[in-house]
Amino acid sequence: SILESTKTIAVVGISDKSDQVNHTVPQYLQSQGYKIIPVNPALDEVLGEKAYPDLLSI
Numbered sequence: 715s716i717l718e719s720t721k722t723i724a725v726v727g728i729s730d731k732s733d734q735v736n737h738t739v740p741q742y743l744q745s746q747g748y749k750i751i752p753v754n755p756a757l758d759e760v761l762g763e764k765a766y767p768d769l770l771s772i
Contacts, residue, residue: 717748724751724772730760737761 728750729737737760740750744761752760755767766772 721747722749722751724753724769726753726769728752728754728757728760728765730757 723740723743725736725740727736728740731737732741740752741761744750750761750763751772752763752765753767753769753772754760754765757765759765
C-alpha cells in the first residue's frame with residue numbers, strides 16, 4: 715500500500731482546528747512516524763510543520 719512505501723505525506727486542506735478530521739487524521743499519522751507537509755494557503759504552520767499555500771510551493 716502507499717502508506718507502507720512512504721513516510722512523507724502532503725496533506726492538502728489541513729486544518730488547525732483540533733476537532734476537525736482534516737486535523738486529527740494528519741495528527742495521528744504524525745504520531746505513527748509519518749512526516750506531514752501541510753498544504754493550506756490560510757495557514758503558516760500547523761502541527762509543528764511549516765504550511766505551504768499549494769503543492770507547487772513544496
